[in-house]
Amino acid sequence: xxxxxxxxxxxxxxxxxxxxxxxxxxxxxxxxxxxxxxxxxxxxxxxxxxxxxxxxxxxxxxxxxxxxxxxxxxxxxxxxxxxxxxxxxxxxxxxxxxxxxxxxxxxxxxxxxxxxxxxxxxxxxxxxxxxxxxxxxxxxxxxxxxxxxxxxxxxxxxxxxxxxxxxxxxxxxxxxxxxxxxxxxxxxxxxxxxxxxxxxxxxxxxxxxxxxxxxxxxxxxxxxxxxxxxxxxxxxxxxxxxxxxxxxxxxxxxxxxxxxxxxxxxxxxxxxxxxxxxxxxxxxxxxxxxxxxxxxxxxxxxxxxxxxxxxxxxxxxxxxxxxxxxxxxxxxxxxxxxxxxxxxxxxxxxxxxxxxxxxxxxxxxxxxxxxxxxxxxxxxxxxxxxxxxxxxxxxxxxxxxxxxxxxxxxxxxxxxxxxxxxxxxxxxxxxxxxxxxxxxxxxxxxxxxxxxxxxxxxxxxxxxxxxxxxxxxxxxxxxxxxxxxxxxxxxxxxxxxxxxxxxxxxxxxxxxxxxxxxxxxxxxxxxxxxxxxxxxxxxxxxxxxxxxxxxxxxxxxxxxxxxxxxxxxxxxxxxxxxxxxxxxxxxxxxxxxxxxxxxxxxxxxx
DNA sequence: AAAAAAG
Numbered sequence: 001x002x003x004x005x006x007x008x009x010x011x012x013x014x015x016x017x018x019x020x021x022x023x024x025x026x027x028x029x030x031x032x033x034x035x036x037x038x039x040x041x042x043x044x045x046x047x048x049x050x051x052x053x054x055x056x057x058x059x060x061x062x063x064x065x066x067x068x069x070x071x072x073x074x075x076x077x078x079x080x081x082x083x084x085x086x087x088x089x090x091x092x093x094x095x096x097x098x099x100x101x102x103x104x105x106x107x108x109x110x111x112x113x114x115x116x117x118x119x120x121x122x123x124x125x126x127x128x129x130x131x132x133x134x135x136x137x138x139x140x141x142x143x144x145x146x147x148x149x150x151x152x153x154x155x156x157x158x159x160x161x162x163x164x165x166x167x168x169x170x171x172x173x174x175x176x177x178x179x180x181x182x183x184x185x186x187x188x189x190x191x192x193x194x195x196x197x198x199x200x201x202x203x204x205x206x207x208x209x210x211x212x213x214x215x216x217x218x219x220x221x222x223x224x225x226x227x228x229x230x231x232x233x234x235x236x237x238x239x240x241x242x243x244x245x246x247x248x249x250x251x252x253x254x255x256x257x258x259x260x261x262x263x264x265x266x267x268x269x270x271x272x273x274x275x276x277x278x279x280x281x282x283x284x285x286x287x288x289x290x291x292x293x294x295x296x297x298x299x300x301x302x303x304x305x306x307x308x309x310x311x312x313x314x315x316x317x318x319x320x321x322x323x324x325x326x327x328x329x330x331x332x333x334x335x336x337x338x339x340x341x342x343x344x345x346x347x348x349x350x351x352x353x354x355x356x357x358x359x360x361x362x363x364x365x366x367x368x369x370x371x372x373x374x375x376x377x378x379x380x381x382x383x384x385x386x387x388x389x390x391x392x393x394x395x396x397x398x399x400x401x402x403x404x405x406x407x408x409x410x411x412x413x414x415x416x417x418x419x420x421x422x423x424x425x426x427x428x429x430x431x432x433x434x435x436x437x438x439x440x441x442x443x444x445x446x447x448x449x450x451x452x453x454x455x456x457x458x459x460x461x462x463x464x465x466x467x468x469x470x471x472x473x474x475x476x477x478x479x480x481x482x483x484x485x486x487x488x489x490x491x492x493x494x495x496x497x498x499x500x501x502x503x504x505x506x507x508x509x510x511x512x513x514x515x516x517x518x519x520x521x522x523x524x525x526x527x528x529x530x531x532x533x534x535x536x537x538x539x540x541x542x543x544x545x546x547x548x549x550x551x552x553x554x555x556x557x558x559x560x561x562x563x564x565x566x567x568x569x570x571x572x573x574x575x576x577x578x579x580x581x582x583x584x585x586x587x588x589x590x591x592x593x594x595x596x597x598x599x600x601x602x603x604x605x606x
Numbered sequence: 607a608a609a610a611a612a613g
Contacts, residue, residue: 234610262612285611292612316610416608439610465609486607 030392030430107248108165134173139564140361144184146176153179155208158253163204166248172197174365178339179205187338187360189309189353191345191562193496196365199245202231202305202339203279207250209303209337210278218300225273225296227258227280229303230330232321234311236261236283236443237450238470242307243281255279260296262286263443270295284312284320291328298330302337304356308469309340310349310489318352325356333358343496344489345562362564375499375507377531379522382510387482388426394480394508395432395460408477409453412462413494415483423482424462434460437467468494476500481509488521511537520544 136146147153150163150171171179174192181188182205192198206229218226231246233239243259250257258277260269262285269286273295280287280296290296304325306312312321330336338357345353354360382390395410414420417438424436435449435458446466453461454473461467462482468490476498485491491509498505509522519540526533 236611266612283611285613287612289612311610320611468609490609 030389030396030432032393032396104252107244107251135366136173136177137364137563138177138361139567140186141359143361144180144186147171147180148176153183155204156211156253158211158251159204159208159249162249162251162253165251166200168197168200172201174198174363175201175204177363177365178202181361181363182206182337182339183208185337187333187357188363189340189345189350189357189360189564190363190365191342192363192365193343193500198307198341199242200249202307202341203242203246203249205339206231206279206303206305207246207253207255210255211253213302219297221297223274224294225258225277225280226300227277227296227298228300229279229305230287230298230301230324231279231281231305231307232284232287232312232324233281233307234283234317234469235466235471236263237437237446237467238307239281239283240447241470241472246279246281250279257281260286260290262289263446266290284317284324287324288320291324298324298328301330303339304330304336305339306341306356308342308493309353310342310345311469313349313352342562344492346489347562347565347568350562350565362566364562364564374503375495375505375529377495377507377509377526377529379509379511379526379534379537381512381534381536383512384514387510388423390510391423391480391482392427392430392432394478395427398478408459409456409473409475410460410478410480411453411467411473411476411497412460412480412482413468413485414462414464415485417464419483420462420464427460427462432460433458434462436462438464439466465490465494467497471497472500473497474500477505479505479507481507484509484511484515484518484522486517488518488525491518491522492525511540516540516544 148171150160150168154160155163173196174190175197178188178190178192178201182202190198190201192201210228231239231242233242239259239261243257246257255278256276257279258269258272259281260273261283266286266289269290273280273290282290287296291298306321311317324330333356338360340353340357380390391412398408398410412423412434414423417440420436420438424434427434435452437446437449437453441449449458449461450467450471450473452458456475465485468485470493479495479498481491481494485494495505495507498507511519511522515522519537523533523537523541526537
């Protein structure tokens with residue numbers, strides 16, 4: 001019989017601080033530090049208890065007017081289905097919230113209840129003033145200027161109402177820039193944090209564009225769906241999340257949003273598609289399946305958005321993405337509008353991405369807050385064999401300080417799926433309520449784990465990189481890199497699960513000899529973020545061997561997740577870099593609208 | 607080498 005954390009805690013004088021005479025713990029059982037007869041390898045950092053809890057994302061977005069006539073308006077499409085759609089100055093409210101007799105579910109229904117259950121989520125979260133200091137960098141030809149308020153853009157009455165329902169007051173930086181750019185019809189490559197309204201930044205222009213256009217009649221092919229917009233993301237959960245948000249934004253606009261991803265029965269997704277789809281949110285695998293079955297055609301695609309675009313174009317995904325974008329029936333760049341978003345944009349990925357773009361604008365938005373703040377980063381030297389007990393020490397200290405329960409969530413990243421299972425089990429056995437999520441679990445299990453984490457039912461989630469990107473989980477107070485990733489960009493995405501929307505977060509990393517390749521980039525990153533870099537890490541960093549040209553991927557992008565590779569003169573060894581698609585950017589003429597680069601601001605976090 | 611994504 002093992003002793004659980006709860007039991008050992010109950011049976012001892014909690015808080016006495018130095019009861020150090022207990023017997024050696026039973027194998028596998030966790031014993032809190034103060035009951036142990038040994039000193040810890042490194043000091044337990046102050047628990048995250050004092051950190052404010054994450055708030056909901058309050059974003060917004062609006063901007064100027066359509067560049068107009070981007071696509072040929074054609075034989076005015078038939079409007080609505082008889083039911084009273086509102087028509088406000090050129091806006092087509094399609095179907096007016098009714099879908100062939102089915103009533104549109106109000107996606108805002110549950111919001112109030114949810115918010116009330118977390119009193120800390122009152123709308124005090126974002127420091128909007130801080131937004132004014134955010135460094136922004138744009139490049140490309142004739143970049144449309146940003147807007148400052150929602151009032152400056154007319155996205156249409158229906159969409160405006162949804163913006164209000166979402167309680168978005170003021171556009172976030174990425175929205176201020178990206179929405180006007182998108183509305184003017186330009187392609188866009190954007191480096192920006194998700195926590196600050198990235199989804200809205202690409203959804204608003206798409207929805208308003210679809211409402212505005214009197215586009216050509218969709219072909220009628222039995223059982224084939226013809227979406228007008230395609231949004232791709234690298235994980236199923238992220239696609240679900242985007243779908244949920246897009247549903248809110250398109251409520252009562254008549255714009256139909258459907259999600260398709262693997263691991264779930266395809267039949268229901270097929271049914272949804274048959275009912276009609278304007279915006280399709282999908283993961284690549286399932287979409288290819290649908291395309292091959294000819295249940296979806298991309299020939300009517302006007303808008304293509306890639307979320308976490310750098311991941312979508314890396315080695316694992318690139319062939320699938322190329323197949324979808326280049327080898328099916330999607331209109332080429334210039335005939336569609338392409339929007340790429342990510343927190344990190346390595347140069348080599350930018351180069352790949354330019355194949356999909358036409359005369360695009362590059363946008364980099366620094367993170368909210370100006371220097372150290374938001375995410376406190378710690379690195380601790382922990383031997384592989386000590387990791388578990390060290391983690392439990394951290395969790396125990398957090399619990400003592402009351403961060404757990406319904407308050408703060410802890411997300412623990414590990415390298416492998418097996419490792420995730422093992423650690424989850426270990427934590428549960430020791431009385432720490434944990435769930436786990438990784439790609440070998442069934443979709444049901446994955447969604448259950450995520451739900452259980454979000455609700456605070458299991459305030460600890462052990463995850464592989466499946467959860468590293470894009471997921472917006474409010475109240476994650478602490479991200480632990482139990483195993484560090486090999487790629488510094490992955491680290492950036494992981495820690496970006498906390499400190500969101502202007503709230504503080506804590507990120508702790510366990511470092512040892514197996515992470516040598518990360519020493520230098522990690523030390524650099526922390527330095528840029530004004531974090532205290534342990535001396536031992538600096539020594540490792542100095543010793544680090546240059547691993548090819550890779551280590552410098554972030555060069556020039558210290559304030560952001562990336563920098564327009566077109567501006568890196570030395571990188572332009574051949575001429576085709578400017579030529580991605582018809583009317584590629586003809587070098588020169590880069591406009592800067594950002595201004596106010598404050599020093600010490602680091603990369604965009606998401 | 608690992609993770610993700612179709613079944």
